[in-house]
Amino acid sequence: MRGVKECCLSCKFFRLVDAETGVCRVEKLAGGGYPTKQTDARCAKWRDSGQQYFIRVGWIKAQKADGPK
Numbered sequence: 871m872r873g874v875k876e877c878c879l880s881c882k883f884f885r886l887v888d889a890e891t892g893v894c895r896v897e898k899l900a901g902g903g904y905p906t907k908q909t910d911a912r913c914a915k916w917r918d919s920g921q922q923y924f925i926r927v928g929w930i931k932a933q934k935a936d937g938p939k
Contacts, residue, residue, distance in 0.1 A: 876916045878892060878894065878910070878912070878913075878916075879892075879910065880923040880926075881915075882917045882918065882919040882920075883917060884909075884919070885904075886909075886926055886930075887906070888933070889930045889933040891908055892906070892907060892909060893907065894907045894913070894915075909930075
């Protein structure tokens, strides 16, 4: 896919929490939760999320346009 870099934001295992962070759903932590990651982080388990990447970018832009709450 052109234009999409291999980072958490474009990974199918990543779920956004807010405009800057999310959770990686590849492996659970010992406490039962998922590890928190920055949207621009990288790991070896990256898988392309396809159209979901563009949906996430649009959601982040909307969050930033609304401003802090």
